[in-house]
Amino acid sequence: MAAGAAGLWPMIQKKGTIASPGVAIGPALVLDTEEYRIPRRTIDATRVPAQIHILDDALKASREEVRELRLATARQLGDKIATIFALHEEIIADKKLRDVVVGNIENNRYTAAYAFGLQMNELQRRFRNVADPYLKERVRDLFDIEKRVMRHILGRAREDITRLTEPVVVVAHDITPSQAVSFDQEHVLGFAINVGGSTSHTAILARMLGKPAVVALNDITSDVAGGEPVIIDGTHGIVVVNPDPETIERYQAQQAKDRASEIELRELRELPAVTQDGHTITLLANIELSNEARSAMDSGAEGIGLYRTEFLFLSGERAPNEEDQYEAFRTAVRHTGTKPITIRTMDLGADKMMSAMGAHHDHNPVLGLRSLRYCLKNLGMFRTHLRAILRASAHGDVRIMFPMVTNLMELRQAKSTVFDVMEDLEEDEIAFRRDLPIGMMVETPAAAMLASIFVKEVAFFSLGTNDLTQYTLAVDRANERVSDLYAPHNPAVIRLIRQVIRTGRRADVTVNLCGEMAGAPIYTMLLLGLGLRQLSMAPKDIPEVKKIIRLVTLRKCETVVQKVLRFDDDRQILNYLRDRLRDIDPDAI
Amino acid sequence: MAVEREIVIRNKEGLHFRPIMRFVDLASKFDCRIQVFCNEHEADGHSPMELLMLVGTQGSTVRLVTDGKDEQEAIVGLCRLFESGFGET
Numbered sequence: 001m002a003a004g005a006a007g008l009w010p011m012i013q014k015k016g017t018i019a020s021p022g023v024a025i026g027p028a029l030v031l032d033t034e035e036y037r038i039p040r041r042t043i044d045a046t047r048v049p050a051q052i053h054i055l056d057d058a059l060k061a062s063r064e065e066v067r068e069l070r071l072a073t074a075r076q077l078g079d080k081i082a083t084i085f086a087l088h089e090e091i092i093a094d095k096k097l098r099d100v101v102v103g104n105i106e107n108n109r110y111t112a113a114y115a116f117g118l119q120m121n122e123l124q125r126r127f128r129n130v131a132d133p134y135l136k137e138r139v140r141d142l143f144d145i146e147k148r149v150m151r152h153i154l155g156r157a158r159e160d161i162t163r164l165t166e167p168v169v170v171v172a173h174d175i176t177p178s179q180a181v182s183f184d185q186e187h188v189l190g191f192a193i194n195v196g197g198s199t200s201h202t203a204i205l206a207r208m209l210g211k212p213a214v215v216a217l218n219d220i221t222s223d224v225a226g227g228e229p230v231i232i233d234g235t236h237g238i239v240v241v242n243p244d245p246e247t248i249e250r251y252q253a254q255q256a257k258d259r260a261s262e263i264e265l266r267e268l269r270e271l272p273a274v275t276q277d278g279h280t281i282t283l284l285a286n287i288e289l290s291n292e293a294r295s296a297m298d299s300g301a302e303g304i305g306l307y308r309t310e311f312l313f314l315s316g317e318r319a320p321n322e323e324d325q326y327e328a329f330r331t332a333v334r335h336t337g338t339k340p341i342t343i344r345t346m347d348l349g350a351d352k353m354m355s356a357m358g359a360h361h362d363h364n365p366v367l368g369l370r371s372l373r374y375c376l377k378n379l380g381m382f383r384t385h386l387r388a389i390l391r392a393s394a395h396g397d398v399r400i401m402f403p404m405v406t407n408l409m410e411l412r413q414a415k416s417t418v419f420d421v422m423e424d425l426e427e428d429e430i431a432f433r434r435d436l437p438i439g440m441m442v443e444t445p446a447a448a449m450l451a452s453i454f455v456k457e458v459a460f461f462s463l464g465t466n467d468l469t470q471y472t473l474a475v476d477r478a479n480e481r482v483s484d485l486y487a488p489h490n491p492a493v494i495r496l497i498r499q500v501i502r503t504g505r506r507a508d509v510t511v512n513l514c515g516e517m518a519g520a521p522i523y524t525m526l527l528l529g530l531g532l533r534q535l536s537m538a539p540k541d542i543p544e545v546k547k548i549i550r551l552v553t554l555r556k557c558e559t560v561v562q563k564v565l566r567f568d569d570d571r572q573i574l575n576y577l578r579d580r581l582r583d584i585d586p587d588a589i
Numbered sequence: 590m591a592v593e594r595e596i597v598i599r600n601k602e603g604l605h606f607r608p609i610m611r612f613v614d615l616a617s618k619f620d621c622r623i624q625v626f627c628n629e630h631e632a633d634g635h636s637p638m639e640l641l642m643l644v645g646t647q648g649s650t651v652r653l654v655t656d657g658k659d660e661q662e663a664i665v666g667l668c669r670l671f672e673s674g675f676g677e678t
Binding site: 086 | 602603604605606607609610613633635636637638639641642644646647
């Protein structure tokens with residue numbers, strides 16, 4: 001009886017939060033949770049020796065672990081208590097236990113995990129029926145042993161996500177950034193996750209990889225055993241477990257439609273982003289991982305407009321050292337070739353603080369010690385970071401960008417730190433680009449309003465409309481109770497954007513926009529009309545935006561802006577922009 | 590020629606950790622085959638897992654069977670362990 005045989009199991013449909021659009025259909029791969037629901041899966045005879053090997057390795061590792069635990073316990077709490085672990089050790093090492101489990105694997109073709117779990121269940125069952133309260137308590141020890149060994153068995157399986165052999169849909173309670181980056185991208189079709197929101201790492205990562213994902217599903221892991229078919233509808237935030245044939249058919253039709261429009265957009269890749277009246281717009285890519293630079297360039301980007309360096313600091317247990325960072329930057333620069341690549345300095349706040357930073361919890365993280373503020377208070381770490389960026393600048397057209405600037409002193413201090421590090425590098429005779437452009441994010445209302453002051457001190461501006469909107473409207477968009485107030489097209493935000501663009505133009509300083517607004521076709525006409533000639537977005541959004549650019553005239557975009565500036569309500573603006581987009585490309589809505 | 594003897598579990602907490610550890614320890618010193626029967630279950634005297642699965646509580650009767658060269662020494666030694674309540678009360 002194979003798990004998930006169609007029709008045997010009821011179809012379950014769950015609604016979660018949209019994290020990354022698209023449809024994925026495939027067998028579920030459940031990443032471990034504390035409960036270890038192990039699916040009964042039969043294996044091919046050829047895989048039997050490998051499963052026995054996994055079992056032996058897990059038993060050996062578990063035994064060593066318990067031995068350490070026993071010795072440590074004996075030192076701290078005495079031999080008497082340590083005896084508990086002596087028995088754990090003996091049971092794990094028990095030849096009879098191994099024989100039974102190996103028999104399960106060989107005779108029934110079970111996986112090591114399932115075969116071991118079966119035997120442990122049998123043991124536990126025996127104990128649950130005992131009247132003697134003391135012996136009955138021993139079932140806890142059996143649980144402990146089971147969990148330990150299971151962790152080692154699955155630990156192997158978990159590593160295997162880096163080299164899967166068949167396409168799977170990942171179902172998990174949560175995914176750590178390091179897990180996420182180690183996925184075998186070719187075989188992972190999509191994600192269904194218990195926790196998280198649309199701005200969680202899983203969500204960002206899934207969008208970046210172009211994989212459908214639904215998050216905040218609460219308990220999807222308890223509805224899926226593993227191996228059964230699962231549909232992830234990332235466009236609507238729906239997950240279907242054990243779909244019936246009609247549902248599969250419906251989603252397959254959707255997939256075919258998506259694929260067709262993807263092909264159409266791919267053809268746009270080679271075409272320039274030029275308006276009908278001959279104005280060229282530079283389309284750049286936002287990336288989070290060094291390797292992503294390659295696919296970004298493949299999708300038609302003319303450079304990297306925003307390389308978020310945070311993942312470097314989030315994915316490991318320890319803070320990345322200079323070499324770790326240099327390697328990552330170097331890789332991204334290599335993939336970008338001779339095209340520009342803007343590296344934004346570490347933009348972490350208390351909300352995503354890595355453990356190594358060990359910071360106090362700010363009461364109000366987005367207004368707290370984060371981003372550039374954090375770097376300026378931790379100069380050692382900041383200098384290492386800058387040194388790695390500067391070293392990478394020897395290999396391509398690297399630019400440095402500071403996030404979250406609110407006053408001139410911060411900017412000057414950050415710049416002088418760069419110059420200090422440059423001097424160190426010169427002394428050490430290490431190559432870097434002396435004249436690399438230094439720019440800043442304009443993502444606080446203060447920076448936008450003081451643009452005419454900042455403009456004298458930077459080589460470029462980049463409008464970070466996500467944070468600019470959040471700070472201007474005082475809305476946390478990750479907070480579901482107020483997220484409906486979050487609107488980058490709010491007249492206040494549009495006026496700030498306009499002011500920054502005009503200031504930049506007058507001073508002949510390039511203005512880029514790298515917020516999510518840049519990748520949303522509904523805003524393309526507005527942004528062009530406001531005077532932007534450079535947009536940086538997720539690589540997957542480039543074809544769609546390019547398509548719109550090629551359909552409009554700049555003159556038309558400017559009249560759209562004239563109209564928008566007369567509206568005083570964000571809903572009117574959104575409706576108007578939607579209508580204008582529909583005029584030129586009905587499919588885009 | 591196998592040797593066989595019945596004995597009652599006397600220690601309060603039954604066949605739990607320490608008794609099993611001591612049993613297996615002693616059993617490993619003998620070459621003969623050691624079987625333990627209790628509550629309609631059978632255990633290999635060398636397997637802590639199987640001994641634990643006997644769920645032998647205080648007052649249960651255990652049947653020991655040894656078979657091999659040193660079967661006599663084995664059964665005497667192991668029975669003495671039971672009689673002493675595994676050094677507990």
